[in-house]
Amino acid sequence: MKICNLTSGSDGNLTYIESVNAKILVDIGLSCLETEKRLGYxxxxxxxxxxxxxxxxxxxxxxxxxxxxxxxxxxxxxxxDGYYPLLNKLKKTLNINTFNDKGFDFKDITVQTVGLPHDVKRCTGYSFIEQQKKVSIITDLGHTTKEILQNLKDSKLIFLESNHDIEMLLENENYPEMLKQRILGQNGHLSNNTCAEAVINLFKAGTKHFVLSHLSTKNNTPRLAYNFINQILINNGISVGEDVKIDVASVVPKAIYNLK
Ligand SMILES: [Zn+2]
Ligand SMILES: [Zn+2]
Incomplete structure (x- = not known):
């Protein structure tokens, strides 16, 4: 399975995944034109x-x-559960298919899903499995739960939200207090701190490769997120580079991952 994040962050999210028989996108937070351009890369x-x-x-x-x-x-x-909220945002009639959390196959990919605590009726975290190789994309959640962590088990690669640095968010004068509380809330976004905790849990469960994702451009930087999580892992006796690989997703495509 080939995976390439084409953009990530509060301004847009788009990931391309390719198996032997299927080519799919996870989210499409760029314009059609820009999506076409990035698929062109x-x-x-x-x-x-x-x-x-x-x-x-x-x-x-x-x-x-x-x-x-x-x-x-x-x-x-x-x-x-996300069908009607999405339908309200559609201007065109589209070919929409719904699913529940039982899991299903799409061509040669097995799709597993889990609900994420976010300020919408339903936010879905996805895992895609081809020939026992599993990649998971988990962004837009205020906190992790046992159920989410359980669902991510056996992932070879996890794109995990690391949205904000708490201090940077609290000190951001351009953000109204209500918005800060929303982001920090149980149904908001994972901070570098909560992301680090999740990485440790998931590392202990067997995952060795993470891509920090959905970074805020206003309340985080790739370097800050990486350094913060690196330090927490070191404090827990986990060596980045040796025990675990940590990448940071960006607003531009950076890497193509090949799960073999
Ligand atoms: Zn988002
Ligand atoms: Zn969201």
Missing amino acids: LKVNPENIDAIFISHEHYDHMKGLNIFANKYKTKVFVHE
């Missing part, structure tokens, strides 16, 4: 995208959905 024809899996209806996850899925007649997948 990978030499992927947008017409060949088989499906788009939507996590939730926030704009940074579905900005390009209307135009792209209408233009290419792409299948859209969303959890049944």
Whole structure:
């Protein structure tokens, strides 16, 4: 399975995944034009995208959905509880398919899903498995739960939210108090601190590769997130580079991961 994050952050999220028989997108938080351009970097024809899996209806996850899925007649997948909230944001009639959390197969990919605590009716965390190789994408959640961590077990690679540095957020004069409380709340976003805790738990459960994702451009920096999590791992006797690999996703594509 080949995975490339094409953009990540509060301004847009888009990930490309390719198995032997399927080409899919997870979220489409860039315009249709920009999505086409970024697929072009990978030499992927947008017409060949088989499906788009939507996590939730926030704009940074579905900005390009209307135009792209209408233009290419792409299948859209969303959890049944997120169907109406997404429908309210659609301007075009799209081919929408719903699912529950029982798991299902899409072509040669097994899809597992879990609900994430976020300020919407339903936000979905996804795991995709091809030939026992599992990648998980878990962003937009205020806290982790046992159920979420359990669902991520056996992932070879996890894209995990590391949204903000708590101090930077609290000191940000451009953010109203209510917004700060929303982000920091149980249904907001994972901070570098809560992300670090989750990384330790997931590392102990067997995952050795993480990509810090959905970083705020206003309340975090890639260096800050990386250094913070690196330090917490060191404090817990875990060596980054030797025991575990930590990458940081960005607003531009940085790496193509190949799970073999
Ligand atoms: Zn969101
Ligand atoms: Zn988001």
